Amino acid sequence: ADQFDVTVIGTGPGGYVAAIRAAPLGKKVAVVEKWATHGGTCLNIGCIPSKALLHASELFEEAGHSFKQLGIDVGAPKLDLKQMLAHKDETVAANVGGVDYLFKKNKITVYRGIGSIPAAGRVLVTPQSGAPTEIASKAIIIATGSVSANLPGIEVDEKQIVTSTGALSLETVPERLVVIGAGVIGLELGSVWARLGSKVTVVEYLDRILPGMDSEVARNFQRMLQKQGFEFHLSSKVSGIDKAEDGSLIVKVEPAQGGGQAVIEADVALVAIGRKPYTEGLGLDLVGVALDERGRVRVDAHYKTSVEGIYAIGDVIAGPMLAHKAEDEGIAVAEIIAGQAGHVNYGAIPSVVYTNPEIASVGKTEDELKAEGIDYKIGKFPFTANGRAKAMLATQGFVKILADVATDRVLGAHIVGKNAGEMIHELVTLMEFSGAAEDLARTTHAHPTLSEAVREAALSLGDGAIHI
Ligand code: FAD
Ligand code: NAI
Numbered sequence: 218a219d220q221f222d223v224t225v226i227g228t229g230p231g232g233y234v235a236a237i238r239a240a241p242l243g244k245k246v247a248v249v250e251k252w253a254t255h256g257g258t259c260l261n262i263g264c265i266p267s268k269a270l271l272h273a274s275e276l277f278e279e280a281g282h283s284f285k286q287l288g289i290d291v292g293a294p295k296l297d298l299k300q301m302l303a304h305k306d307e308t309v310a311a312n313v314g315g316v317d318y319l320f321k322k323n324k325i326t327v328y329r330g331i332g333s334i335p336a337a338g339r340v341l342v343t344p345q346s347g348a349p350t351e352i353a354s355k356a357i358i359i360a361t362g363s364v365s366a367n368l369p370g371i372e373v374d375e376k377q378i379v380t381s382t383g384a385l386s387l388e389t390v391p392e393r394l395v396v397i398g399a400g401v402i403g404l405e406l407g408s409v410w411a412r413l414g415s416k417v418t419v420v421e422y423l424d425r426i427l428p429g430m431d432s433e434v435a436r437n438f439q440r441m442l443q444k445q446g447f448e449f450h451l452s453s454k455v456s457g458i459d460k461a462e463d464g465s466l467i468v469k470v471e472p473a474q475g476g477g478q479a480v481i482e483a484d485v486a487l488v489a490i491g492r493k494p495y496t497e498g499l500g501l502d503l504v505g506v507a508l509d510e511r512g513r514v515r516v517d518a519h520y521k522t523s524v525e526g527i528y529a530i531g532d533v534i535a536g537p538m539l540a541h542k543a544e545d546e547g548i549a550v551a552e553i554i555a556g557q558a559g560h561v562n563y564g565a566i567p568s569v570v571y572t573n574p575e576i577a578s579v580g581k582t583e584d585e586l587k588a589e590g591i592d593y594k595i596g597k598f599p600f601t602a603n604g605r606a607k608a609m610l611a612t613q614g615f616v617k618i619l620a621d622v623a624t625d626r627v628l629g630a631h632i633v634g635k636n637a638g639e640m641i642h643e644l645v646t647l648m649e650f651s652g653a654a655e656d657l658a659r660t661t662h663a664h665p666t667l668s669e670a671v672r673e674a675a676l677s678l679g680d681g682a683i684h685i
Contacts, residue, residue, distance in 0.1 A: 218350075218351045218352055219350075219353070220245070220352075220354075221245050221247045221326070221353070221354040222239070222246065222356065223354065223355070223357075223358065224246070224248070224249065224354035225239075225246070225248045225249070225357075225358045226334075226357065226359055226361055227257060227359070227361040227362055228250040229258055229259055229360060229531060229532075230257060230260075230541070230543045230544045230547070231530045232248060232531070233256065233547070234543070234548060234551075235358050235530060235546075236320070236323070236547075236551075237323050238547060238552065239554060239555065242551060242555035244551075246323070247326040247340075248320065248325055248326070248327055249330065249331075250328075251330060251331045251332070253329075254316075255313055255316035255317060255327075256309075256316050258362050259540040259543075260312045260313050260316070265308060265312050266305045266306075266308065267385060267406065267409070267571070269309075270305050270385065271405060271408065271409055273305075274301070274408070274410075275412065277301075283610050296390070296413060296414070298389070305385065328350065329345075330342040330343045330344035330345065330350075331498050333499050333500040334499055334501070334506070334527065336504060337504065338353060338354060338357075339351060339352070339354070340352045355526065356527075356528060356554045357526060357527045358528045358529065359496075359499065359506075359514055359529040359530075360533065360547070361496060361533050362531055362532045362533055362543075363492040363493055363494050363533065364492060364493060365382070365488065365493075366490050366491045366493045367488065371455070371458055371486075377486070378458060378486045378488065379488070380487070380489070381402045381489060383487075384410070384487045387410070390413045390414045390415055391410060392414075393415065393418070393465075393483045393484050394407065394410050394411075394418070394486075395417075395419075395466070395481055395483040395485070395486045396417060396418070396489060397419075397489060398419075398422075398490040398491065399419045399421035399425075399426035399427065399449065402487075404570060404572055405570065405572060407447065407487070408442075408445075411446055415485075416446065417446065417448070418448045418450065418481055419449050420453050420468070421449065421450070421451050421453065422454050424451050425439075427570070427576070429582075430570075430576065431578060431582035431583055433583060433617070434582075434617065434633055437615075437633060438572075441613060441614075442572070450470055450481075453470050454470070454471055454473050455471075456469045456471050458486055461482070465482055465483065466483045467482060468481045468482070468486055492532065492538055494511070494513045494532060494533045495533060496512070496514060505523060505524050506524050511535075513533060513534050513535050514529035514533050514534050516528070516529050519550075519553050519559075520534070520546060520549065528554070530550050531543035531547070536563065537566060537568060539566065545561045545566075546561055565579055565580065565645055567638075569637070571638060574614045574633050574635050575632075575633075575637035576631070577638045577641035578632070578641065579641055579644055579645050580619070580627070580630060580648055581619060581628045583619060586629070591628070592621070592622040593622060594619075594621075596616075596617070596620065596654060596675055596677040596678035597615055597674055598615060598670045598673040598674040598685065600612045600616075600634045600635075600667070602670075602673075602685045603665075603684070604665045604669075605665035605667050605669070606670070608665070611636075613635075614634030614637070615632075615633060615634070615670075616632050616671050616673070617630065617631045617674065618630045618654060618657075620653070620654040620678055624653065625653035625655055626651060626654075627647055627648055627653065627657070630671075640671055643657070643668065654675045654678040655675070657672060657675035658672060658676045658679050660672065
């Protein structure tokens with residue numbers, strides 16, 4: 218069998234980054250991927266295609282609304298959905314091609330097929346056709362990611378009842394779209410189709426949208442989406458979907474606690490109720506790699522599984538299912554295998570919802586600080602008081618910074634607003650350095666920028682904001 222130091226199973230953001238980091242540390246590296254292209258969920262059917270459609274649909278929406286106010290009269294914009302989807306596909310192709318290039322550059326050996334682990338130190342690759350190959354490897358990294366969770370009794374066909382994958386490739390704009398689950402996927406992909414003309418109705422089990430996000434942020438954001446035409450049925454669950462004679466869907470909705478049934482008619486239903494770790498076909502039970510109660514591969518602080526020489530990272534282990542979390546674990550595990558001190562700071566992982574406006578956050582939410590009994594103070598600043606935001610017609614939203622009363626140390630930050638996903642990083646950096654709100658308040662910010670609102674929120678925690 219071919220001999221490697223490190224073999225990575227799965228080439229999503231976790232796996233491909235681990236491979237690319239391990240090679241220059243002097244390791245002989247192989248990767249095993251069952252899909253035709255590298256990049257995993259994120260590059261093929263996740264982050265990248267969704268952001269291509271979010272960008273294009275946002276401009277389409279703006280062309281129909283705010284362009285006039287800016288003195289640009291282009292008439293009513295006409296949708297060329299085929300071209301918009303082609304742009305998305307080209308974006309994906311360019312990105313996955315980039316991973317091929319990086320593998321070649323780093324002399325990483327690529328195996329195509331399903332990887333399984335017959336024993337520690339060995340990986341079996343079973344291609345779609347042809348004989349399986351066995352690889353010997355000192356270390357094995359499981360980076361097999363996650364797949365959409367399904368709703369019992371509801372069969373996904375990826376045409377009419379879709380997961381995020383089908384929702385990225387609808388051939389026509391559905392007149393009526395029902396989204397099941399008011400999480401990140403439901404709100405991002407719901408936004409895409411709402412902007413292109415769908416009437417979007419969201420059914421959410423909990424009494425709020427975006428669980429886990431700061432609840433004040435979520436409440437405000439829900440109102441913004443309602444202004445965009447979203448309709449929400451909170452504390453509700455879908456009990457089944459029937460097909461009407463004309464082919465449309467009859468979505469049956471009940472109160473979460475049970476009770477009278479209502480019906481929502483729709484052309485397409487998007488099931489977005491979360492994702493689950495994917496370990497099928499790896500043969501983990503045979504080799505003895507333990508899973509936790511939620512089916513995730515159990516690891517210690519060094520990404521070691523219960524079997525010596527087998528590691529796991531990314532969506533398949535605990536923690537937020539985010540591409541940058543997977544990537545950073547990829548770097549850390551490669552360094553650990555090479556004898557270095559790889560580490561991820563889980564207290565400072567940003568998360569971004571790429572809607573309009575965007576939501577970005579890092580660190581603790583106000584709800585968490587309350588629950589933990591921490592004495593905190595809140596600095597806030599609205600974009601309505603920011604000059605650049607006015608010029609850009611982007612005055613929706615605010616910056617909220619949470620800091621420790623005794624030490625002034627920043628514990629969390631939440632931004633709703635245009636480009637929030639870019640702006641959050643100065644707060645991530647600040648938290649990485651255990652910075653205080655005053656550090657941020659005394660840092661000069663260029664004028665006029667949206668980021669001045671971040672500084673003003675920090676100023677409001679001390680001597681006071683200037684522009685409000
Ligand atoms: P994955 O990306 O899931 O990759 C796993 C890879 O392993 C796949 O290529 C799979 O084919 C392969 N594989 C599985 N089993 C085997 C096997 N036995 N043998 C060989 N190969 C195997 N995150 C963000 O941070 N930002 C976003 O904007 C964002 N947008 C998203 C949008 C959507 C619609 C979705 C669905 C997800 C989004 N995510 C986003 C989440 C992000 O995609 C994941 O967190 C990330 O892809 C996890 O990376 P990973 O490497 O752990 O696994
Ligand atoms: P999610 O966990 O964000 O949201 C799922 C929602 O569905 C929750 O609000 C939950 O309460 C609700 N729900 C669960 N069961 C339900 C039911 N039976 N009926 C009605 N509602 C129900 O999961 P989502 O949106 O599917 O995304 C999966 C993961 O992908 C996320 O956890 C996120 O980490 C990642 N992702 C990240 C993105 C980003 O960073 N911008 C974009 C898209 C996905």
